[in-house]
Amino acid sequence: MNTITHTEESSVLIVDEMHLSILAMLEAVGLKPDYQPKIKRQEIIDIIANYEGLIIRSKTKVDEELLLPATRLKFIGRAGAGLDLIDETIVNKKxxxxxxxxxxxxxxxxxxxxxxxxxxxxxxxxxxxxVRAGKWLREENRGYELLGKTVGLIGYGNNGMETAKRLAAFGCKVLAYDKYKDNFSDAYAQQASMEEIYAYADILSLHIPLTDETFQLVNQEFLGRFAKNIYFINASRGEIASLEAIWQGLQSGKILGACLDVLENEKLNQLTESQKNVFEQLIKSEKVVLTPHIAGWTHESYVRINEVLVAKIQQMFS
Known part of the structure; x- marks a missing residue:
């Protein structure tokens, strides 16, 4: 790697748990990492003026209060996908x-x-x-194949494209809608309007960031537009889809089943009364598969995220 020219003694403050390979990677391009995954917010504010770079994962909200004293800061690295924790307006101003x-x-x-x-x-x-309970029920567990199903993807960025490749390999027809892209049909997915997805999708999967525009996008009105009863997948951000609407869809049959890697409120010990009521219904349902926001959380991705971040930081300095 080429070495980055910089002047500060301590260059990059890392405030979340990261794979420790990040330290050697940053040093290899001439940056000095300061790894403080247990640091508190006020402590970040107190010392941020000393750093050229800040790397976060999902713990730290980067807003005006935190950035006000950050007079030397040149970049913020987000170890993962999605920038909903970062106030991009303030960042751009600085x-x-x-x-x-x-x-x-x-x-x-x-x-x-x-x-x-x-x-x-x-x-x-x-x-x-x-089976673990001693029940051998074959007919009751007859399943459905992916072959021949039409899958609607909302968002066709990195995750959407990678998911389309795998769905296409199973023999699915993939329709993709992306408000901010055009002419992106490829060997794995066909560009489509939302009207086409409403009309033809058997399965719906979200691949969009959380923004003011996408907050609570999936509600009862949205789900009611689908011509077919659908399987629903959310591995993007929980706040994009109303859990109440998902539960209502499961009860009515509009949603045949839901794969939820994310929830509106992922702090399960801090659910509101209404969130708790819906969550208790979801966890009882055999039509729901739940995982704790781990879709991007493999051993390989833990290292690969570091490689991607350091490559982008190096490119900026060079």
Whole structure:
């Protein structure tokens, strides 16, 4: 790697748990990492003026209060996908670059989605529990194949494209809608309007960031537009889909089953009364597969995210 020219003694403050390979990678390009994964918010504010770079994962909200004293900061690295924790308006005003490692976990997310979907459509979790309990129920667990199903993807960035590759390999027809891209049809997915997805999708999967525009996008009105009853997948951000709407969809049959890697509120000990009521219903349902926001959380992606971030930081300095 080429060495980065910089002047500060301590260059990069890392405030979240990271694979420790990040330290050697940053040093190899001439940056001095300061790894403080247990640091508190006020402590960051107190020392941020000493650093050229800040690397976060999902613990730290980067807003005006935190950035006000950051007079030397040149870049913020997000170890993962999605920038909803970062106030991009303030960051842009201060001419600070933002890097996200979207490419780093796209394979992990895509594989996880396929795994959840296969579990759901083939009753794998239900059958496993039954066999362990001494029940051998074959006909009751007859499943459905992915072959021939039409999958609608909302968002066709890194995760959307990687997921489309795997779905296409199963013989699915993949329709993709992306408000911010055009002419992106490829060997794995066909560009489509939302109207086409509403009309033809058997399965819906979200691959979009959380923004003011996408907050609570999936509600009862949205789900009511689908011509077919659908399987629903959310491995993006929980706040994009109303859990109440998902539960209502499961009860009515509009949602045949749901794969949820993310929830509106992932702090399960801090649920509101209404969130708790819905969550208690979801965890009882055999039509729901739940995982704790781990779709991009493989051993391989843990290292790959570091590689992507450091490559982007190096490119900025060079």
């Amino acid at each position: 001419n600070i670059k933002i890097f996200a490692a979207n490419e780093g976990n796209r394979v992990a997310v895509a594989e996880h989605i396929i795994g959840m979907l296969l579990c759901l459509m083939n009753n794998i979790m239900i059958a496993d529990t039954q």
